[in-house]
Every structure is written in structure tokens, then in C-alpha cells.
Amino acid sequence: MGLFDDCFELSVSEVGSVRSTGELRPFIDRLLGRYGLRHAVYLAVALPNHVDAHSVVVSTYPEQWSQRYIDQDYVAIDPVVSAAATNLLPFDWAELSHRGIRVKQMFDEAREFGVGRHGLCFPVRGPLGDNALFAVTSDASTGEWQKLKPSYMRDMQLIAHFVHGKVLEFESGESAPIKPLSAREREVLGWAARGLNNDQIAFKLGISERVVRAYFESARHKLNCVNRSHVLARAVSLRLVGPATV
Amino acid sequence: MIRLIQGQDSADYPREMEAMFRARTAVFHRRLGWDVTVHKGRERDHCDAENPLYLIALDDVTGDVAGSARLLPTTGPVTFGAGASDMFEEPIDLASGTVWECTRFCIHPGSRSSGSLRTATRVSFELNLAVCELGLRAGLTQIQAVYDQFMVKVYDRAAWGPTQMTRSTRIGKLPAYVGVWDVTLRTLAEMRAASGIAHDVIETRPLPVLRDVS
Numbered sequence: 524m525g526l527f528d529d530c531f532e533l534s535v536s537e538v539g540s541v542r543s544t545g546e547l548r549p550f551i552d553r554l555l556g557r558y559g560l561r562h563a564v565y566l567a568v569a570l571p572n573h574v575d576a577h578s579v580v581v582s583t584y585p586e587q588w589s590q591r592y593i594d595q596d597y598v599a600i601d602p603v604v605s606a607a608a609t610n611l612l613p614f615d616w617a618e619l620s621h622r623g624i625r626v627k628q629m630f631d632e633a634r635e636f637g638v639g640r641h642g643l644c645f646p647v648r649g650p651l652g653d654n655a656l657f658a659v660t661s662d663a664s665t666g667e668w669q670k671l672k673p674s675y676m677r678d679m680q681l682i683a684h685f686v687h688g689k690v691l692e693f694e695s696g697e698s699a700p701i702k703p704l705s706a707r708e709r710e711v712l713g714w715a716a717r718g719l720n721n722d723q724i725a726f727k728l729g730i731s732e733r734v735v736r737a738y739f740e741s742a743r744h745k746l747n748c749v750n751r752s753h754v755l756a757r758a759v760s761l762r763l764v765g766p767a768t769v
Numbered sequence: 770m771i772r773l774i775q776g777q778d779s780a781d782y783p784r785e786m787e788a789m790f791r792a793r794t795a796v797f798h799r800r801l802g803w804d805v806t807v808h809k810g811r812e813r814d815h816c817d818a819e820n821p822l823y824l825i826a827l828d829d830v831t832g833d834v835a836g837s838a839r840l841l842p843t844t845g846p847v848t849f850g851a852g853a854s855d856m857f858e859e860p861i862d863l864a865s866g867t868v869w870e871c872t873r874f875c876i877h878p879g880s881r882s883s884g885s886l887r888t889a890t891r892v893s894f895e896l897n898l899a900v901c902e903l904g905l906r907a908g909l910t911q912i913q914a915v916y917d918q919f920m921v922k923v924y925d926r927a928a929w930g931p932t933q934m935t936r937s938t939r940i941g942k943l944p945a946y947v948g949v950w951d952v953t954l955r956t957l958a959e960m961r962a963a964s965g966i967a968h969d970v971i972e973t974r975p976l977p978v979l980r981d982v983s
Contacts, residue, residue, distance in 0.1 A: 609777050611822055611842060612907050645908075647866070648845040676908030677867060684844065684866035705862040733932040737863055737911055737949045744844070744865035 535756045544693045547581045561639035562660045565686045568608045571651040572695045588636035597629050607646040607656035616642035641668045645683035657683035688747035708742040713764040771899035771970045776820035785825045788834035792877035802942040816848050824899045826892045830884025836892040838874040848872040859935040871914040894964035897927040899971050904952035912950045917943050928963035
């Protein structure tokens with residue numbers, strides 16, 4: 524439905540190339556190019572089994588700005604960080620009402636360092652009290668940004684959770700699947716791996732196509748995948764379903 | 770009009786919260802006979818402590834509170850989680866950043882508003898529209914909810930019928946169902962056509978002012 528329907532056609536090898544927190548950076552760089560975005564940042568707010576969540580940062584910001592942010596301890600005053608810790612809904616940085624001289628100074632400096640004119644932040648909430656934020660920035664004109672924003676929502680919501688899932692796996696030892704798949708989710712994956720589309724799976728299982736999509740979407744999240752081919756490859760490699768033959 | 774309240778800000782909205790918790794007692798405890806915890810006339814559960822989003826239907830004219838619903842991402846703690854697996858014929862176990870659960874959806878009984886929310890139908894239209902609007906704002910693909918047979922008519926009239934996933938084995942006086950709804954611009958358009966409400970129903974407000982830190 525969005526402007527970027529084709530952008531999310533990430534190949535399985537592209538996604539599979541992310542094998543450490545460090546390898547998230549090139550993955551995010553490629554995404555930014557596809558979506559015409561300026562920068563992205565992932566920041567863990569709270570991680571299970573991890574003392575210092577704030578140390579887990581994946582950012583494409585200019586090195587000087589990242590250093591400045593650390594030196595000034597801006598994380599302690601950054602309204603994007605505090606809003607992400609408590610908000611459920613994605614928010615535009617412009618929605619934040621920031622008071623205080625240091626906050627204003629931080630935003631002014633960020634602009635000077637080329638962080639981007641606009642920012643959109645996606646809070647992530649996990650089952651183990653884990654909490655993170657993923658933000659993307661853009662240099663689009665204000666009018667253009669307002670038009671583009673809705674089309675970023677779904678993909679970025681998904682990418683935010685994917686990146687967080689990877690960080691959980693690499694940093695907290697919470698390896699996927701985050702939650703076991705239900706019997707229905709396995710069934711749906713099993714038929715999909717044999718080449719059936721959602722309508723055909725729905726017919727096979729005697730359930731509606733909308734429900735098939737729900738199970739598929741849930742299985743995708745639980746296996747921390749980004750799209751259909753990725754989740755099928757992962758399900759086969761984890762031996763959750765048989766090989767994709769027949 | 771629908772007021773969107775974040776759990777963390779609930780102390781700023783004592784009137785709305787009080788009306789909602791009392792109405793939930795009337796609907797889920799007394800009318801439907803669900804095994805819910807009521808304390809001093811207010812029904813609350815563990816999810817109310819998870820900083821959820823509340824949608825509160827307010828009459829534009831009188832300001833009366835006429836309905837409410839609660840939303841949470843299925844990636845975190847949910848209403849019918851691990852402990853409730855035997856309450857439905859199939860366990861409710863969806864988890865995704867793009868599928869949220871909508872629970873405690875109710876039209877508040879006895880709210881005899883004489884203003885814009887005169888009828889229960891109008892209240893349910895606005896609440897349903899708000900759930901879909903919010904879903905689009907959050908980039909969701911689907912909403913999951915628990916509902917009873919009476920709500921099916923309400924949803925159908927709003928042109929937002931659920932697709933049933935499973936039904937309860939034991940939950941209250943009547944069977945309850947778990948269903949999913951699609952969140953798309955098209956579903957929103959269909960709901961707007963059915964309700965005759967063509968504008969956004971969630972009131973627009975800036976995010977609350979963050980604590981002054983400097």
C-alpha cells in the first residue's frame with residue numbers, strides 16, 4: 524500500500540549477513556539508501572541480562588556527533604530517549620515539546636552535525652521488560668516529509684523490531700525464537716514452505732486468509748525475520764518445517 | 770471525539786479513568802461474568818500496569834465518558850497471556866510488532882449522553898474508527914481482540930467485522946471469541962463510509978510536555 528512496496532524486498536542473504544551487532548550497521552546503511560533516509564539510530568533502553576543497555580548503540584550518525592553526544596551525556600536529557608522509554612506509539616521529533624536550554628542546544632548542534640531535518644522514532648517493547656528505540660531521519664522538505672511519513676510506518680516498525688531482536692540475540696543471549704511457535708504457526712509455515720500461498724493455506728486448514736496472515740506475521744516476528752522468504756528459509760534451517768520441496 | 774491517554778499519564782485524567790474502570794466492572798464483571806478482579810468497584814488487571822494506550826469516547830457537547838478500549842503491542846505482556854492458554858480452544862499466542870491487541874472494548878452502560886454521543890452506535894463507530902486510526906499511526910497490519918456475540922453486530926455495523934480465530938472454553942456467561950481485524954487505509958475508508966464520520970476521531974494534542982531536565 525505504501526510508496527515503498529518494493530523497498531522491503533530484502534534478500535535472505537542480505538538479512539542473513541547480520542551475524543553480530545557490528546554487522547547491523549552496513550545492513551542499516553543499505554536500508555537508508557533504499558528509503559531515501561538520511562540517518563538511523565538504534566539505542567537499547569533496557570535489555571534483559573545486560574547491565575548497561577545504553578552502551579548498545581547502532582548509529583549511522585557522523586562520528587563527531589556521536590562523540591559529542593557521549594561527551595555531553597546528552598542521553599540523560601534527550602527527550603527522544605525519554606519519550607521512547609514510555610511511549611508505545613511512534614512519534615515525530617517535531618511532536619516533542621522540549622524545554623530547557625541544554626535540550627535546545629542539543630537539537631541545534633544535531634542539526635549542525637547533519638543529523639537530519641526531521642526524525643521519526645519507533646519505541647520497541649519486548650516481553651522481558653526490554654525496551655529500545657529505533658529512529659530514522661530525513662532531509663526532505665517539511666511538505667514532502669508529511670507526505671512520506673505514513674508510508675515509512677509499517678516497514679520501520681518491522682525493522683525496529685528486527686534490529687532489536689538481533690541485539691537481544693547478540694548482546695543478551697536471548698536467541699530466537701523469542702517465543703515458541705504455536706501449532707497453527709507451524710502448520711502455516713509448513714504449507715508455505717511447500718509453496719502454497721495464503722489463500723491455498725487458508726483452504727487447506729479451513730481457516731480464513733486473514734487468520735493465515737496473522738499466524739504468518741506472528742511466526743515472522745517470533746523467528747525475527749523481515750519477510751516471507753526470510754522466514755521460510757529460517758524455518759527450514761531450524762528444522763521447524765521440512766525442506767522446501769514438493 | 771476520542772481521547773487518547775497513555776497509561777503513564779492516567780493520573781492527569783482521573784475523571785476518564787474512573788469512569789472507564791467502573792464501566793469495565795459493569796460490563797465484564799457484572800454483565801458478562803468474566804473472572805476479573807474488581808477492587809472498590811473498579812476492574813483492573815495486570816495490563817493496566819503496563820502503560821497501555823486507552824481510547825476514551827467523550828461526548829463533544831457534554832464531555833460525558835461513553836465508551837473505552839485498551840491497546841497493547843503483542844510483543845510485550847498481553848491480557849490473555851501464558852496463564853490463559855486453556856481459556857480458549859486454541860491458545861492465543863500471537864506476537865508481532867505490527868499486531869496489537871485491543872481489549873476491554875466497551876460502551877459504557879448508563880451513560881445517557883444528550884450530546885454528540887447520543888447513541889451506543891455512534892460511540893462504537895467512534896471507538897472502532899479510533900482503533901483503526903491508531904493502528905495506521907503505529908504502522909500495524911492487524912488488530913487482535915476478544916469479543917462476545919453482541920459485539921459482532923456492533924463491529925459489523927461499523928463495517929469492521931472481525932475474523933474469528935478461536936472461541937473460549939470458559940470465560941463468562943457467554944462464549945467469547947478471539948478475532949483479527951485488518952488495518953489498512955481501505956478498511957478505514959469503509960468504516961468512514963458506514964459511519965458517516967469522515968474525519969479523524971482521535972483528538973489532536975501535542976505529546977505531553979516532558980520533564981524539565983535542565
